[in-house]
Amino acid sequence: MTNDALAQHLSGLSVRLLHRLAKNRLVRHFRMGKTRLIQSLLNLPPEQRAEIETTLTSLLSEPPRPSKPDKQGKSKPQPDAPRHPAPTSRQHQVPTEPAINTQALLEGIGVPQPQPFKPDDWQQDAIDRLATNDVILSVPTGSGKTYVAIEAMRRAIEAERTVIYTSPLKALSNTKLTEFSQLFGADQVGILTGDRRDNPQAPILIMTTEILRNLLYDAASGEIDVRMDTLGLIILDESQFLADAERGVVWEETIIFAPAQSRLLLLSASIGNPEEVAAWISSIRSTSCHLIHHRNRSVPLRAAYLDPSGKLAPFFRTRDIAHGKGFVLHPETKRLFANYEDRTLGPRYKR
Ligand SMILES: Nc1ncnc2c1ncn2[C@@H]1O[C@H](COP(=O)(O)OP(=O)(O)OP(=O)(O)O)[C@@H](O)[C@H]1O
Ligand SMILES: [Mg+2]
Missing domain, CATH: 3.40.50.300 (P-loop containing nucleotide triphosphate hydrolases)
Incomplete structure (x- = not known):
């Protein structure tokens, strides 16, 4: 199978199946995102690459798993079934207001005025x-x-x-x-x-x-x-x-x-x-x-991404660190990190 053909097949798989292919072949594969998983699988030595191709052929011939009906009795979509163009729940979370810029992230950072020490x-x-x-x-x-x-x-x-x-x-x-x-x-x-x-x-x-x-x-x-x-x-x-x-x-x-x-x-x-x-x-x-x-922060914490190129970008779309689920990464950080992956992992596979 050519590199392009294999890449094409891999990109059609869910991350769950990619992890199945990576198991015992790639170290710390569970930490990788889809792009890195595909790149790493493509870069495996020829012997393991042949195994991947065989496993892939059998995976593609597996009948789709029956989905469990939800509480309303509706079936969930198959994990590997082609996605409908409807927005995912993640896309729903993307706020409509513009993300903060680096200047806003750094605002107010500096040495505070000295004050007499008083314990809390x-x-x-x-x-x-x-x-x-x-x-x-x-x-x-x-x-x-x-x-x-x-x-x-x-x-x-x-x-x-x-x-x-x-x-x-x-x-x-x-x-x-x-x-x-x-x-x-x-x-x-x-x-x-x-x-x-x-x-x-x-x-x-x-x-x-x-x-x-x-x-x-x-x-x-x-x-x-x-x-x-x-x-x-x-x-x-x-x-x-x-x-x-x-x-x-x-x-x-x-x-x-x-x-x-x-x-x-x-x-x-x-x-x-x-x-x-x-x-x-x-x-x-x-x-x-x-x-x-207690959870009160006397010094507010903000997160930034420092790219190896020297560029600094806010890590999240908002200035303060979001707690729990639902945080959204800053678009500039996403872009810088994707470029970094391209530079370090070779050309990014484009679907
Ligand atoms: N009551 C206070 N008012 C103002 N500043 C304080 C007060 N108590 C401590 N600080 C200052 O807060 C800073 C952080 O304190 P400290 O290093 O003790 O944090 P920590 O709780 O041990 O953090 P870590 O979890 O990182 O170890 C220090 O510069 C310290 O001087
Ligand atoms: Mg300490």
């Missing part, structure tokens, strides 16, 4: 609660979780307790070492990761969550570490990792084995079910876990 009510609430409770801080990115962490650390040090701060990444641990050393003094802060071991007797210790879990294992097995008796505060940054399929167990065990007298502070911008997590922590620890959860 939820920040003060979190700090106060930590005197008696564990706390989950589930608030958006850039809303000021670090302030709560630093104030809680300050209070723990004043009460002559030690602090352990964990992050899931060595790079983030290194950044925090610099940040906390500037605030508390280099002699007050140490770090323990797979690569680094500096000042391990410091009252504030930064480590990866895996290292803390292993320390807690040792303590639980009877090799009591003196630090555990004086440990006043454990901060688990990026605690949405609790839901990670592979590493989540480390966060889970860290919470389970955390000493009873230490307060837990979980920080995250993206825990999907913080109420459930707070209820679980309350059920296994001696004090209840207080949840602070």
